[in-house]
Amino acid sequence: MAGGLTPKGEQTRQRIVAAAAQLMFDGGVSGTTIEDVRAAAGVSSSQVYHYFKDKKALVEAVIEYQTETIVGGQEPMLAALDSLEGLRAWRDFLVKHQEELECRGGCPIGSLGSELAETDNQARAKVAAGLARWEQGIRSGLRAMHARGQLGAVDPDELALATLAALQGGLLLTQIQRSTKPLQTALDAMLALIAYEAAA
């Protein structure tokens, strides 16, 4: 993505993307101007345009950044989703993280998807790829449980997709209600289903 940049250039680019990601998380893509990003990153307009030809290009970099931060950051935990204990630890982490954020912002990737899906098809596809990476992390754990005969006849891939949906819906309701209860309840329902399958 940032091929050919010097280490210093890469650093500046990253600072711009991180500032844009925070602003867009707080106020949406449409509520964020290049001028806001410039000021928050402490760079000049020409620097912003040196790295990103337009806002659309910056938005795509933000989607990649959020995918890397969130899904990349969860990868050690996702690698342990091959047991009910691992799933419970991940659920606890997600709920605690929302408590720390006071239930603000929702899912940084899902929110970008919701805002951009109908107006920027490339951004939509990039969000889909980011979420697919998350789904894949969940799926590999559930596939391992399935391979050990711990999920009965259920399709682990469908369970992974349903878990990602529960997570996204739970995060959205948690944001709207300003309570972690929806996220907690949505994930617990999936854990209950997985426990039933495991016992079946």
Add this chain to the structure above:
Amino acid sequence: MAGGLTPKGEQTRQRIVAAAAQLMFDGGVSGTTIEDVRAAAGVSSSQVYHYFKDKKALVEAVIEYQTETIVGGQEPMLAALDSLEGLRAWRDFLVKHQEELECRGGCPIGSLGSELAETDNQARAKVAAGLARWEQGIRSGLRAMHARGQLGAVDPDELALATLAALQGGLLLTQIQRSTKPLQTALDAMLALIAYEAAA
């Protein structure tokens, strides 16, 4: 909400709200100007401002309109959610509706919530109220199943909240992936859990 309007006034007001709801569904709140709404509704600017003092007031009317259209429209179906057959019929309706929309737009209420939650606290609360009405519809069916001893020891209220989360997450992923599969899979997971509870 529209107390004191003549029938003709009420009609004009409704035309403005319906036009705004469609534009905001297609391109988001931020992508919709009062001028767009005026043109789509075929009224003058002063007519728009006669009914709505500003865009914020119009957005609130749109949230109420979408709640009434979607949740109100589903109420006969929600009243039948006290059996697995009723739940399956509702799931089929929701999936078919997304097919008809070619998976565009996501949930008209949830999308408004995602876009507005961090920037308009009154709108957030109104979306929360709309979603609570939906949850209530789901809950009353599950409570009836529970009262008949058909849900084992599970809490029907938590099951209702988890089902709403599965629906919202399923709709969001369906919008982002342009496929009904996530919605279908998310709702099927909830149906499987309810069937397990019913058999427990």
